[in-house]
Structures are given as structure tokens and as C-alpha cells.
Amino acid sequence: MRYGASQSRPQWLLVGAGLAVVAATYLLLVLSRPSGLDQSPTANTGALIALAGYLIGAGLIIWGVARQFTTSTYALIPLAIAINIVIGEIVTLLKLPLYLDSIGTVLVGVLVGPWAGAATGGLANIIWGLFRAVPLPFAVVAIVIGLLAGLFARLGWFKRIYLVPIAGLLTGLVAALLSAPLSAFIFGGVTGGGTDALVAAFRAYGATLLQASTFQGLAADPLDKLISFVIVYFIVVALPPRVRSRFSQSGTTASQLPR
Template sequence: MSWSERIAADFTTVAWVLIPIAVGINVVGSFIVGLLRIPLFLDVIGTILIAILAGPWVAVVAGVLTNVVLGVVRTPTLIPFALVQVGVALVVGYVALRGWFRIRESRDYVWLVAAGLLVTVTAVVISTPIAVLVFGGLTGSPTDVVVGFFLAAGAELFAAVLVAEFIYEPIDKIASVFIAYFIAQSIPERYLPSFGQLALNET
């Protein structure tokens, strides 16, 4: 089976059904954060969930659609950050295949923390250049206050954005990984796509 055929094989009927569900979870998370003014994002929970259940490429579609929808209903500044969703989808899909979500005892939860940290680094590496080059460092997100503080203290723009991202992102992404994992675990095995069965269960 070729590489393109393997990707196409992930897009089963169940996967197509999961995509709008994942987008909905991401959008709801983003709106809750906005309404409560919580200094988090919570807009990748659905992307992480579908990456665990149906694989990275299906999650890429869900992630990109999420930011397109948020760009329409919230603010267009979120559209360029669809690249963050792509990075998160690919990273989570990869570590899912490596068994990071096969939790069998309490000490295994360290793998979820590790996945959250890896997602954090991915998000920061992708989002920081976008925030700096496209928006001049201020995007209307919770990080703007911290960015402004470091700029006022004399930091360079890129460094200010980078530090601000690393302050907020770890909590957000680790929490998102845990939430997505527990949702995935709550789904009966008979309803899991084949990718999800492989990602969550010992072979």
C-alpha cells in the first residue's frame, strides 16, 4: 500500500463523522475560554482526540476546519494559526502510534504529560513566528498582556512572544491532552476506529 493510499484509508465513514464532532469540541472550548476570560486556549482538544482515534491526517482536516470556523465566528486572526492545528495533529498522531496513550497503570500517565509537553513545544515553535511576522506580536489572545509586559521591560519582540507562549501553553496543552485522552477512553472499544484501537490498546 502506497503512502497516499494509507492516508486515504484513514478517512473511513467513522472518521468523517468524527471530524465535525472534533471541530465542535474545539470551537466550544474556544468560546468557553473567551466567555470566562480564562488565560488558556482549549481549542485543540478535539484535534488531539481525533488524532488518537482516527490518525493524524484526519485530525489535520479537523484542525484546519476549526480555525476556519473560528476565523469566521470569532476573529480572522485565528485563521493563520491553523498551522498550529496541523502540527498538533501530526505530533499526536505519531506518538499515539508509538503507544503513548496506552495507559495501564498510574506511572504511565507520565506519557500523557510528555505528550502535552511535546504538543506545547510544537505549538510554540509554529505560533511564535506567525504572531510576530503576521500580527506584530499582539493577536488579541491572553498572551498579549505578558508580551506587553516583556516589551515594556525592554525585551525583543520575538523573545517577548516566545516567553509569553511558554508561560501559557504548557498548562493549556497538557490539560487538553488529558481531557482528550479521557474522552477517548470513555468510548467503547467496539466503536473505536482501527487507528484508535491500535493507539489505545496493546497489540
């Protein structure tokens, strides 16, 4: 069931500008290394640039894709974000050493498309931000997770079960690299969780803070996204055909388990 939307394509100018701002911020903070991380009095400059660049970039991308979806996609996105939040809580209840807080985002990316996944990720972090403020700067990371999940599905990677974990691994890799400067420049390299011990270990071996946050992300994110992607694969395969065929990109996924 599809209804008309006011626009059918992203506003490429806005989306392109958003991606360019994020890329420029990343390159500036990671490759050219301004004086942000040393003990100079301008220690907050790195935080200011990271926060402004990532927030403006996320805003432009979300704005650029906001008006193009069908009504059923807008009906799906809140459910997907609630899935993110509630599965995150189930994982805490089961005391698993994972986050698994982007299953809904990946699901929308796979079933509807990359830009719907991107919008779901970005809005999910904005809504989390309404309670904890901390996830707000990481909206770009969530956008990229949804975007990549959708692109991998479009490339047919969700038709082959052995490609799904690889797609998850690659997405986790990008997420870890992208979130490292935020973590290092704004949050002093820590997340307030158990994986912070890794930061201490890497620092003890003389790594810079940015390197230590990157390594910490690489130790946690790829495995987490790998498991999320595999879970989404099994959910999509298990969907009744009547439900699956409602979503526009569902033709790019496997319809049954390999025998």
C-alpha cells in the first residue's frame, strides 16, 4: 500500500552539503589535528568544532530527506525508533555486553531504503537526546548506520546469508571511526560504560586520546552491528510475505533461509 508523497527524491543539495560538512569536520579533527587535544587554554575549540560540524551536518541531511517518504514509511519510523529503545532495554535486562540499540534503524534501511534508514537513525538520536542530551551529537553516526544498511540491502547483500555479517562489520567500522572524534573531543574519550577500561589500557600503552577512542569503538561497534544485522536478516526472512511485500525495498532481501 503506497500513497503519494510531496517529493519522491532527497533534496540533493541539502544532503550533499550535510555529508560535506560532516566529512570536512572529520578530516579537520582527525587528520589536521588542531590544538584541541593538548593542554592549551583553547582546549574546548575541538569540542566546539566537533559539536557544530556534526550537528549542522546531521540537521542538513535530515532536512534534505524529510519530505520524500510515503505515509506508510512515516507510520513505520516511530515504531522502528521505539524498537531501538525497547530492544536496548531488553539487552540491559538480559545483561548482555552489547548495545543492539539500532535494530529498528537497520530494519527500516533494509526494508524501505537507505534514506529512510538515515532518517530513522537521525531522529532516533534526537529523541534519545530529549532525555539524556548525550546521544544528540552522535546523530550523524546513527544516520550513517541506517544509510549503509539500506545501501548494502540495495546491493543485494541481504540475499546471501554470508554477506550479512560482513555488511554489519563494515557498518560498525565506519560507525566507530566516525564517532571517535566526538567521543575524544567532547566527552574526553569516555562513554561512562564498561568499555572505558579499554581506553585506559590503550592510554597506558601511550596511545593518544583520539587513537584510544578509535580503538575502543573498533572493539565494540563492529561486533555489535554484526549481530544487529544478522538479527535483522532473520527477522526479515521470517516476515510473512503479506507483511514484507508492503515495504518498497523488500525485493532486495532473501525470502527464505538457505537450505
